[in-house]
Amino acid sequence: MCEVLLLPGSTYYYEETERQAEDDVTLNIVRIFHKSRPFHGARKVKQGLRKIGRIVSRSRIGRVSW
Template identity: 50%
Template structure:
């Protein structure tokens, strides 16, 4: 084969080794998704809650109205909403409890 291509055998093997084939690329992509599965699950769960509690509950008059309501919702979700993963406390309450334990 190297005689036909008129290249050195070492060059052929070097190039063959350096070029990942489609299967290797696919494996790498699948590995990334498997390693980050938990992060994707959290994002999907958050999106589902947002659709259920926010998007399907309101009718927006304009893009500005949507942006204003979304800002308020995200602020409420991040600071004032009770989270089961935080012992059914709000993030603010959870932080305050953690600070009391640290002192």
């Protein structure tokens, strides 16, 4: 069937995975960012997370959509 439609087999058998719900780390990142009235960058958010006992990389903080 894929040969007739000129589609790769991976497209035909693809199943979309369910997105994970926001975890508590993401919620903490967003909360700290909005509490600072969007003036904090990833470094300041990381310091805020460290104060509450969370260790998160700056790259993960940067991936969170503001």
